[in-house]
Amino acid sequence: MLQTALHFSHTLLKEVIQVGDIVVDATMGNGNDTAFLAELVGSTGLVYAFDVQEKALINTEKKLTELGLKDQTTLLHQGHETLGEAIPEETQLTAAIFNLGYLPKSDKQVITKPDTTKKALDALLARLKPKGRIILVVYYGHTGGEAELALVQEYSQKLPQEEYSVLTYQFINQKNNPPILFCFEKK
Incomplete structure (x- = not known):
């Protein structure tokens, strides 16, 4: 059976992340x-x-505490566009994941935006180690979602083939705008 975009994102991350690595969740959501x-x-x-929403931090901190995983996390109540300032420039990242759209069961007016996503991607690519991956799961069925999808598609297509491999994963015969997964892998 084919994996959903979310499950496939985890498969792609498991292939490259090892114990001791440094990684990014650019859109914390529910943790x-x-x-x-x-x-x-x-x-x-x-x-x-x-994450920009306090509710996301509260939900995530609770989940991590319950699972005994809080010590290896740094939760930042700020947008992913600030990761260039929040993460030291010399840090080598193995992977990052974005779920672009809005926080489920929350205010649908608070959404990720093309300009902040681009700024975050620029900062991540500068810190990504060889064989590292950036995963973007793009939910685009809401107001503003199509613009962000267009940005991610354009950004993906402009990455130099000599430096990055880019893949998309999408169910094309499903209703209600199923999310599209993008994976950038640094060569």
Whole structure:
């Protein structure tokens, strides 16, 4: 059976993340990806997790505490566009994940935006180690979602083939705008 975009994102991350690595959850949300990443990097690794909504931080901190994963995480109550300032420039990242759209069961007016996503991607690419991956799961069925999808598609297509491999994963015969996964892998 084919994996959903979310499950496939975890498969792609598991292939490259090892214990002790440094990774990013660019859109913390309810903490599911943050917890997944924290398990992969173990107690000697580090997950930087970003979100602009206080509710996301509260939900994530609770989840990480319950799972005993809080020590290997740094939760930041700020947008992913600030990761260039929040993460030291010399840091070598193994992976990052974005779920672009809005926080489920929350204010649908608070969405990720093309300009902040581009700024975050620029900062991540500068810190990504060889064989590292950036995963973007793009939810685009809401107001503003199409513009962000267009940005990610254009950004992906402009990455130099000599430096990056880029893949998309999409169900094309499903209703209700199923998310599209993008994966950038540094060569």
